[in-house]
Amino acid sequence: MSTGFPLLVGAGPLPELKMRQACEALARACRCPLTTVASGASPAEVLQTNPAATGLVRLSGDAARPTPQGDASWLQALADWRQPVLLLTTAEQDGSISGAAAAYAALCRELQVPLLGLVQLQGPWNGPARRRDGLSWLGWIPDEQHPEQSECVNALARRLQLRSPA
Numbered sequence: 001m002s003t004g005f006p007l008l009v010g011a012g013p014l015p016e017l018k019m020r021q022a023c024e025a026l027a028r029a030c031r032c033p034l035t036t037v038a039s040g041a042s043p044a045e046v047l048q049t050n051p052a053a054t055g056l057v058r059l060s061g062d063a064a065r066p067t068p069q070g071d072a073s074w075l076q077a078l079a080d081w082r083q084p085v086l087l088l089t090t091a092e093q094d095g096s097i098s099g100a101a102a103a104y105a106a107l108c109r110e111l112q113v114p115l116l117g118l119v120q121l122q123g124p125w126n127g128p129a130r131r132r133d134g135l136s137w138l139g140w141i142p143d144e145q146h147p148e149q150s151e152c153v154n155a156l157a158r159r160l161q162l163r164s165p166a
Contacts, residue, residue, distance in 0.1 A: 004053035005032070005160060006084035006116050009074070011104035013062045014090055014121070022088065022121045022141040023058040025149070029157035036060050042069045043077030052083065056160075064107060079111040086116050086138065086160075091123025097133065105135055119156060 008023050020036075027034035032055040037046050039061025051057045063074040071077055078085055085108065089101040101118055108115040117138035120130075125140045139156040142149045 004050065005030070005056050006086040006114075007052055007078060008056060008058045009063045009078075009085050009087055009104075010059070010061075011087045011089040011118070012064075012098075012100040014088060016060065018090060018121050019058065019060070019088060021144060022119075023056065025141060025144070025153045026157060026160075027056045029153045030056060030161060032056055034058060039063060039065060039074055040068050043067065043071055043074050043081075047077060047081045047083060064104070075107060075111055075113055079108075079113040082114055084114040084116050087118045088121055089118060090121050091125075093123065095124040095126035095129065097129075102133065102135060 008019075008026070010019055023034055023036075035051050035055060035057045037051075037057060037059055039059055046057075059074060063078070066073055067077075075085075077083075087101065087104055087108070089097060089104075091097055097120065105115060105118060107113075115136070117136040119138055120140045122141070122143045125142070130137045138159060140152050141156065142152055
C-alpha cells in the first residue's frame with residue numbers, strides 16, 4: 001500500500017481546466033510536485049514507479065473506463081495496488097452535485113479502492129446538502145477568484161500532508 005499522497009481522480013470526466021487549476025492550487029499548498037497522467041496510460045507502468053510517494057498525481061480522464069491496454073480500468077488498478085484516491089467532482093451553479101459523485105464513490109467501495117473522500121471543485125459550497133448526501137466530503141476548492149480559495153486549499157493540503165510520509 002502506498003504511503004504517499006492520494007491520486008486525484010475525477011468522479012467521471014471533469015472539465016480539464018477546472019481540474020488542472022484545482023490540482024495545481026493544491027500542489028502549491030502542499031509544496032510538492034504535481035504529475036498529470038492520462039487515463040489512456042498503462043496503470044501498471046505508472047503505479048510501478050509510485051509517483052504519489054513524493055507528490056500529487058492527477059489522473060486526467062475517466063478512471064472507470066477500460067484502458068486501451070486491456071486493463072479493466074484505472075479504478076480497478078488503483079484497488080489492486082491499494083493506492084489511496086481522492087475523488088474530485090464539480091458542482092452545479094446552484095451548489096448541487098451530480099449523481100456521478102455518489103456513483104463513483106459507490107464504485108470505489110465496490111472495487112475496494114482506498115477512498116479518502118471527495119472534494120468539490122468550484123461552485124457554491126452547500127454544507128447542509130453535503131452532510132445530507134452521506135458522502136465522505138473532505139473539502140471544497142473554490143475557483144481562483146473566490147475570497148476563500150486560499151483558506152480552503154490550505155485546509156485540504158494540511159489534511160493530505162498529515163497522512164503523507166514527507
